[in-house]
Amino acid sequence: MFQAVNKQALSEKVFAQIRDQILLGTLKPGDKLPSERKLCDMFAVNRGAIREAIKRLEQLQLIQVQHGGGTTVLDYHCHGSIELLPSLLLLNEQPNLSVLKSVLELRLALGKEVVRLCTLRCSEATLSKLEEITVSMLDSQSTIQREELSTQFWKTLLIGSENIAYQLAFNTLQRTFTVLRHSFRSVLSQEWENPKQYQSMLRAMQSRNSAKAEQELNHLLVTALPSSLSNMESP
Amino acid sequence: MFQAVNKQALSEKVFAQIRDQILLGTLKPGDKLPSERKLCDMFAVNRGAIREAIKRLEQLQLIQVQHGGGTTVLDYHCHGSIELLPSLLLLNEQPNLSVLKSVLELRLALGKEVVRLCTLRCSEATLSKLEEITVSMLDSQSTIQREELSTQFWKTLLIGSENIAYQLAFNTLQRTFTVLRHSFRSVLSQEWENPKQYQSMLRAMQSRNSAKAEQELNHLLVTALPSSLSNMESP
DNA sequence: ACACAATAATTGGTATGACCAGTTGACCAT
DNA sequence: ATGGTCAACTGGTCATACCAATTATTGTGT
Numbered sequence: 001m002f003q004a005v006n007k008q009a010l011s012e013k014v015f016a017q018i019r020d021q022i023l024l025g026t027l028k029p030g031d032k033l034p035s036e037r038k039l040c041d042m043f044a045v046n047r048g049a050i051r052e053a054i055k056r057l058e059q060l061q062l063i064q065v066q067h068g069g070g071t072t073v074l075d076y077h078c079h080g081s082i083e084l085l086p087s088l089l090l091l092n093e094q095p096n097l098s099v100l101k102s103v104l105e106l107r108l109a110l111g112k113e114v115v116r117l118c119t120l121r122c123s124e125a126t127l128s129k130l131e132e133i134t135v136s137m138l139d140s141q142s143t144i145q146r147e148e149l150s151t152q153f154w155k156t157l158l159i160g161s162e163n164i165a166y167q168l169a170f171n172t173l174q175r176t177f178t179v180l181r182h183s184f185r186s187v188l189s190q191e192w193e194n195p196k197q198y199q200s201m202l203r204a205m206q207s208r209n210s211a212k213a214e215q216e217l218n219h220l221l222v223t224a225l226p227s228s229l230s231n232m233e234s235p
Numbered sequence: 236m237f238q239a240v241n242k243q244a245l246s247e248k249v250f251a252q253i254r255d256q257i258l259l260g261t262l263k264p265g266d267k268l269p270s271e272r273k274l275c276d277m278f279a280v281n282r283g284a285i286r287e288a289i290k291r292l293e294q295l296q297l298i299q300v301q302h303g304g305g306t307t308v309l310d311y312h313c314h315g316s317i318e319l320l321p322s323l324l325l326l327n328e329q330p331n332l333s334v335l336k337s338v339l340e341l342r343l344a345l346g347k348e349v350v351r352l353c354t355l356r357c358s359e360a361t362l363s364k365l366e367e368i369t370v371s372m373l374d375s376q377s378t379i380q381r382e383e384l385s386t387q388f389w390k391t392l393l394i395g396s397e398n399i400a401y402q403l404a405f406n407t408l409q410r411t412f413t414v415l416r417h418s419f420r421s422v423l424s425q426e427w428e429n430p431k432q433y434q435s436m437l438r439a440m441q442s443r444n445s446a447k448a449e450q451e452l453n454h455l456l457v458t459a460l461p462s463s464l465s466n467m468e469s470p
Numbered sequence: 471a472c473a474c475a476a477t478a479a480t481t482g483g484t485a486t487g488a489c490c491a492g493t494t495g496a497c498c499a500t
Numbered sequence: 501a502t503g504g505t506c507a508a509c510t511g512g513t514c515a516t517a518c519c520a521a522t523t524a525t526t527g528t529g530t
Contacts, residue, residue: 009302009483011290035510046485048283051512052290055246059294059318061406067244067511068492078390082403083294083316102400105352113344155313165337168317169404171296242492244512270481281514286482302482303521 010045011052017043018053022062022073023084023091029075033063060084082172086179095184107173108221112214114154114161114170115201119210122160129156130202137195150192191220245280246287252278253288257297257308258319258326264310268298295319317407321414330419342408343456347449349389349396349405350436354445357395364391365437372430385427426455 021027034042039050054071057063061079065071076084089099118126130153137149151174158167180188191197197220204212256262269277274285289306292298296314300306311319324334353361365388372384386409393402415423426432432455439447 011483037510048286048484051283052287054511055287055290056294059291061410065511066493067242068509069494070510077399077402079406080403081316081318082400082407083318084403085400088399099399102398105348105398106400106404109344109348113340117340163337163340164312164323164334165317165320165341167312168315168319169341171314172317246512272481281512283513289482300482301522303480304523305481 009049010043011049011056014039014043014045014049015053015056018057019060019062019087020091022057022076023088027073029073031073033071033073035070082169083175085172085176089176089180090183095180100180103173103176104221108218110166110169110173111217111221114157114163114166115205115213115217116210117163117166118157118160119205119208119213121162122205126156126160127202127206130160130205134195134199134202137192137198140195143190143193146192146195147190150198153198194220194223197223244284245278246284246291249274249278249280249284250288250291253292254295254297254322255326257292257311258323262308264308266308268306268308270305317404318410320407320411324411324415325418330415335415338408338411339456343453345401345404345408346452346456349392349398349401350440350448350452351445352398352401353392353395354440354443354448356397357440361391361395362437362441365395365440369430369434369437372427372433375430378425378428381427381430382425385433388433429455429458432458 018027018033027033033039033054036047036050036054040047043050054063054065058065060081060083062074062076062084063071064074074080085099085103089095089103133149133153133156137146137153140146140149154170158170161167177188197216201213201216201220204210204216253262253268262268268274268289271282271285271289275282278285289298289300293300295316295318297309297311297319298306299309309315320334320338324330324338368384368388368391372381372388375381375384389405393405396402412423432451436448436451436455439445439451
């Protein structure tokens with residue numbers, strides 16, 4: 001009936017505003033940000049809040065701060081962190097289809113590699129755990145439960161792939177999709193509604209057939225795409 | 236002859252210390268960070284510096300802050316940003332070989348996709364620009380110049396791939412390698428010392444042969460690996 | 471002894487105002 | 501043209517107070 005109230009720290013709001021202005025291009029690379037004192041006036045908050053926001057922007061490589069020399073906007077195409085994807089995706093009211101396509105492509109490419117490496121490297125114990133999860137998926141009742149199991153499945157795959165870089169990259173991707181789903185309930189079909197496909201992939205992994213496993217994953221992810229985005233070039 | 240002097244803001248030092256303690260596992264997931272006031276005493280700095288550091292840590296998803304309820308350490312395996320790779324790589328005095336291997340695998344996988352997509356999508360103008368760059372590479376004198384040209388080459392590839400997610404992911408990877416080279420001059424052979432291989436790849440792209448281009452990239456990147464890391468499973 | 475509401479203590483969030491420390495540019499002397 | 505001096509500006513640090521949310525404690529009634 002009621003919705004949770006949106007509480008947000010001041011530094012958070014300041015951060016979001018400046019970030020979006022940079023991503024929208026209102027603030028262009030090379031531009032100087034107003035001085036911290038001026039920003040205090042403009043946002044009507046104290047300097048601490050401004051500085052905290054600036055630290056976050058710096059962390060995302062959106063700006064460069066120089067002691068005594070002002071703060072400069074960077075080109076996020078060249079320096080921006082991949083953590084910007086959620087913000088880029090939802091810059092306007094509707095999700096940006098071009099960005100969405102990019103994210104899906106990235107997920108597909110990374111996913112394939114994870115499945116491949118996991119197939120080649122993972123222990124029997126990992127395969128057993130994956131087996132357990134798919135079984136639970138098949139007789140799961142609620143969507144929310146299948147979603148949780150799907151997350152479990154991927155987490156296990158990532159551990160099996162023995163690659164921390166992929167693990168961290170997936171964290172970012174997951175945040176991106178979380179934000180997306182939160183704002184737009186059904187932009188994407190949910191791959192976790194297809195437990196049988198998970199099982200097919202696992203079968204391939206159990207026989208250590210990485211090519212087949214990749215192919216099954218491709219099927220799992222691509223069939224979940226809306227037609228407007230399905231014009232991706234497959235290998 | 237001379238080196239730039241290492242100047243670092245206080246909040247920066249605080250940030251680095253806490254970050255490393257989390258990555259090292261001294262601070263475990265679920266642990267409570269000391270309160271901001273206590274941290275002030277421990278680090279002997281002002282509360283503003285502490286708070287700025289905390290904002291950065293939060294941005295990296297290393298901690299979770301709750302108004303009035305303290306600050307909790309998160310499991311970076313599950314939540315951490317991919318921006319942690321540079322720190323993970325150089326946690327101890329020597330680069331962590333396991334992490335290094337992960338990063339190289341990620342670079343290879345992403346690189347292949349970028350080359351593939353660029354081959355399929357890029358304009359003739361992009362191909363011309365790539366041609367220019369490789370020509371410059373061939374008659375470049377200094378290493379520093381080849382490095383710059385190599386960066387140019389990749390930047391152009393990324394634009395040609397028309398995928399913002401890959402672009403941002405590469406920014407992170409580039410930072411990782413920059414940090415690595417900065418600390419350890421010659422852990423890796425430098426792929427930009429092999430201009431001919433760049434040209435072979437470009438030839439494949441010009442004939443829109445994405446499979447061949449991928450293969451040439453594989454050769455370019457894999458031959459640059461030290462033998463201790465070359466036991467990667469190739470597809 | 472237990473449940474529960476009121477209260478106190480703790481923790482993060484915001485606000486001022488001051489001063490320190492680099493950067494920049496104008497001006498000047500060499 | 502080079503380097504020094506100075507003032508104005510910008511980011512960095514500090515101390516202190518108070519607001520706001522959470523958590524622990526206390527006290528009350530049953």
